[in-house]
Amino acid sequence: MTDIRYLAPKTLDEAVGAFAAAQGAARILAGGTDLLVQMRAGVIRPGLIVDIKKISEMTSIEETAGGGFRIGAAVSGAALGEHPRFGRVWPGVLEAVNLIGSTQVQGRASPGGNLCNGSPAGDSVPAMIAAGAVVTVQGPAGRREMPVEAVPAGPGRTNLKPGEIVVSFTLPPRPAGSSDAYLRMIPRTEMDIAVVGVGVSLTMAGGKVTAARVGLGAVAPTVLLVGDAARALIGSTLNEASVEAAAAACRAACKPIDDKRGTIVYRTKVAGVLLKRTVAIAADRAKGG
């Protein structure tokens, strides 16, 4: 019956200081929709909880000079959904973030928590990877940046160093003719966990794909950036052969497990199916926009 200390600092320096000083006995609290569940289940018993929601940099959404976005790591899904422009520029990232949980969960759950929880099935992660998002991290040794795909290390683990906190996600400016999409396979229609998740970001010019990124979730120990799938799409008109090649690349990238949520065969096959469907939606949006 250990007592738990709770801190809600107003600055990042204070948060990092307290977090680092506790040396592994502390946990960051964003929305708490993973953390509190894990505490209740007895999986973790932190001695200190550092709530980051009072730090304004972590709960704000800014548009950068070139037309990109900087999203605080603790911004809730609902707040992101209410932003007047974000969803128009990054509909795929927004739909991925907004898929998390239910209306109640959306009021709390954050993209930072989704990433740092380290689940290979986190919904926003493949979309963020496809978007080419970069996270800003602050720790005892100062600030650094890393691409989203470099953060997960394995189920429940990240490559953050002791005392490091993810501060924000930076999404690059969008050229004309760009859009993105995210699809997941769940057995139910909501309140479920992805068996496969696919994020696709495309830029199209003159009917051809000029840039593409593909993020693939729930089929390996970490969410993957599938370079071969992107390469199959870039330069194509999204004809059947190139989309099939991208689907094959996704299937080849899968290193899934057989578990209660799906078999290896099932996940692998579905990864290809979802890739095609997600590409079609992203392309539609890119052309329409």
Next chain:
Amino acid sequence: MNVISNKWIGQRTIRPDGADKVTGRAAYSADTTLPGLIWGKVLRSPHAHARIKSIDTSKAEALPGVKAVVTAKDLVDFPLDKSVMLGIQDMRWMCRNVMAREKALFHGHPVAAVAATSEEIAAEACRLIVVDYEVLPHVIDIDDAMQPGAPILHDFIQFEGKPSNIAGKLEHKLGDVEAGFAGADVIIERSFSTEPVHQGYIEPHACLVSVSGDGKAVIFSSSQGQFMVRAMTSLLTGIPQSDIRAIPAEIGGGFGGKTIIYLEPVATLLAKKSGRPVKMTMSREEVFRASGPTSGSKSTVKIGATRDGKIVAGQGTFYLQAGALPGSPIRGAAGCAFAPYDIPNVHSLGFDVVSNRSKVAAYRAPGAPIGAYAVECVLDELAEALKIDPLELRLKNAAKQGTKAAHGPVFPRIGFVETLEAARAHDHYKAPLGKLQGRGVASGFWFNAGGESSAQVNITEDGNVAVTTGHPDIGGSRASIANITAELLGIDYNRVSVQIGDTASIGYSNLTGGSRVLFASAMVVTQSTEKVITTLRERAAKIWKIDPEAVTWEDGEARPAGDNAGKFPGLSLADLAARASETGGPIGAGVQLNTTGAEGGFATHICDVEVDAELGIVRVLRYTSFQDVGRAIHPSYVEGQMQGGAAQGIGWALSEEYIYDRNGKVDNAGFLDYRMPVCSDLPMLDTVMIEIPNPKHPQGVRGVGEVPLVPPLAAVANAVANALGKRFYALPMSPPRVLAGLDGA
């Protein structure tokens, strides 16, 4: 049957318990509290099968804050060689399910329990109990349990002279099936399997028990029968029933799963030992590991018909999982499977198979969905082979008044044909279908039950009415009882209040189960109310100094009749209540009966699905249930039963299953991975109530709560077959299974 007007019966009145439930005031068992209460926790077996060599509780008892520890030694032992039945439950198995005795028989089986001043200390104390197990090989699935050389759970169970995991057999025979099949033009025989499914009630099991210094126990708990709680707790603890008062809390769903006890005797013993009130609640994980579910099954069904679509023979063999201790619902599977049809030759066989899973509990029409799944799927294939419309085939063979069912009875007036005709005439049956969409139909039967009920109807001093019955209200029975009482007395619905009495305040009443509550309680409430009306007429006669026979009760008042008609102004309930003392004392009456005449229920369902053939996902697009409901006393709650059954059946067909790991441990003990449908998974579940009043009931009531879960498994399966042109013979038709099936085709 009484001829009655329709002022309240059939009205969608506001349920008496509604306001408290929607505002969160309703008290469920975990909400109750008492001064000085402490917390009970159960230590559960980490092994699927193990001999318990010894249990050392000394360290736990020494932990500060621990007030009591119990093990199987503290419960009454029921020796294995003599069965002690309470209803359909054998106390030999019940005592071993509540607390493991010789062996731990499944992962999660209770082994000991602790009461302490906090939940954390109780949990810590559980960790300090040392159990010396001899781990034994375990067996989970039916086929494995019946293999020669399978680990045997119970040495004392013999089948065909040898130790076996087959714990029981049941057989129904009608005519001569061999001869029947010999005369058939078309015979279809198929084998099926289904997975165990949990009742999935929202409220986990919970209770609060206080035992006073003189040994008198008070139990607050959520169950489907306070009298069952009293009786089973009495048997398992040895405390006489007269020293136990069981108080029914509001109940957050049961579906059959709360017709037995898990925590109550344990909490009672902890409370007795500690002298403190003890509260116990199960976590959702404990609910999944150690309560319910209903059986998984393997079955084979063979049906033969002549070319014109007349079914001449039916044969079914049903193997049902009992869990770790005997008692699967083979009667429902083997008895209901062929019951909707007039078949001259039937042979139906059920086998009860034990394995190292949690002991099954009742679940809405126990066993019947399993039987109907196999029979109704084979009928679909038979219709296809005969090129007859599936509803037409069922109509041609439908049981009617006078049909002799294989399980025994000759049916009185029943409404099965009407459900089929209504389905055939409904626009749903003719609506166009798109690509990868399919439509299935299926029917079902459930016995329904009567049995013991008690009621007391009292007129309050201000002329209103208080009705007390002895059944926990799960499906809206208080509203229905108020409708009936208001109707009979000719007064406003809002002047009737309905209570559920505890075991000390109302006479014995059997379970809220078997679709029996409104059937039986309407009978005792009707007779009690009629007695009250007789008294009211006598009181008015006394005041008017005329013969009671010359007084009628109309529109909520006594009126002089016959020669005296119009001589005196009528006397209302309030008038008579005000003068009750001077005319003979308080006015009220109670009736206790063992009710009979609960005739069976029939239903026919239509289901449309769409299959995403690339992902293996089956979505239900449209669903309509047609049911003979006898008389819908409160239509909303009849529809609610129909919709609930369909929703649960869709989950059974498409997504619900237990997943065991190699060690015999449930791997999906929570709602995330035990997939019941959520709201967005289902379309509006449409209902068509067909009212063929039960001739043996004063208001025509027929049980409606269970038959809605009988047809859906096959309705969904037949729809999937229709959409894909390929049949699945195993449930659930989950996405990986459907995709694997399609790829294999």
